[in-house]
Amino acid sequence: MAFEIARETSTFRYGMSNPEQLEQWLKDNPSAIGLSFVGRSNVGKSSTINTLFGNKIAKVSKTPGRTREINIFSFKLKNDGKIVEDLPEFYFYDLPGYGHAEVSKEMSKNWEILMTTFFQNISLHTLMVNIQDARHPNQKSDQEFHQFLKGFNFETFLLFNKIDKLKKQKERAALNKLKPVLSKEFKWVRQIYFTSAEKKDGIAQVEEAIISYLLRQRELLESM
Template identity: 60%
Template sequence: MIFSVILPQYLNLGTVMSYTIRQQSAQFKMGISDIAQFEEWLADHKDIIGVSFVGRSNVGKSSMINALFGSKTARVSKTPGRTREINIFEFELNLNGKKSDLPPFYLIDLPGYGFAEVSKEMSKNWNELMGAFFAEASESMLLLNLQDARHPDQDVDRQFYDFIKGFARKTVLVFNKIDKLKTQKERAALEKLKPALSKDYKWIRQMYFASAESKKGVPQVEEAIVTHILEELELRKTHEDSDI
């Protein structure tokens, strides 16, 4: 899906630009599981712009990343909860169907939460890595939280939001596997949940229903990511101009 965004100051004053995520452009840079190494990486990348994915284990996070950025970007694990690394990628945007002149942006795949069959050591490492990320990562990184549309707002999801509420990250909530809801009653119940979530978690900017498998709703999620990136670029440009 191609969509247009008007940027009044950034990239050719007043023109309409059509940006999309450049498929298959995401390049894996590194996987980090060591807290000291991750804190060093964050210190060296204070101003990065991009999107971070997080969700309950087995929610389809890797499949959604592949749907948005191109097949085989993220490895789909056969053992949910096993991956404890933070995986870092760089990706590009297209402009009007061709590679844009913008620099690469960052895609960060955060390890899943709420998987019971992990050791205490792995759980402790998760807490340290995620604590460092939310405390120190660039404020220009959008957080995209995935939940299962069939089982939304689980205890582990609420525990995760309690974990991050002090950081007030710009967050998009995506209910994945919407194609698995077979009845209108199920869909209506999910729709009714949205106002309560908006009230409880005020840092959530938008909510979307999507399916990585059928691709339903994926273009809207892509639009949210790209719009965030362009807004951050515009804010950065405005700040630079004000400092002159």
């Protein structure tokens, strides 16, 4: 793969917990190309981001479910080892985890407002990357999130992370059987990957697919 993520360019831009502030930024950037990472608390979302984008820029929370803001980062691409200057700056968004029980009602309500603001106003040139724990896939909160996502028109990747934790062949076989079921149920999910952020299993394939998406969106915008 000639193109790759220029990890040294990954930069934290904003941390937003105020829905009005978030809405204004999204409206000011209607054609931003990028991707969003979202999943239940403690599925390895931050570790996946750090493996893909380097610099350990996504903080791994010691208390799952406590991160209640949307973090916005920018990055660029390389081609044959050189940063591609004639491509735009791309973005990725680290969304707060869903489905954590030990949060207050007030915190949960603000999460709903923030997430609704994000999905209603984010550029349509944004890939959704839903990360699930391979050991506990398709939990109730995952299903609820996908029902929420159903109302929008975003291309979506599904990553079953922590695949290295599945030691038994029977567990891996069960996960493989779930793949076509989810593809049928969640028609907006275009690609499904088995990954391990810790061991880097499957990460190269995910990076290649992300880059393909970004370049495709760039071509689409140029043709408009």
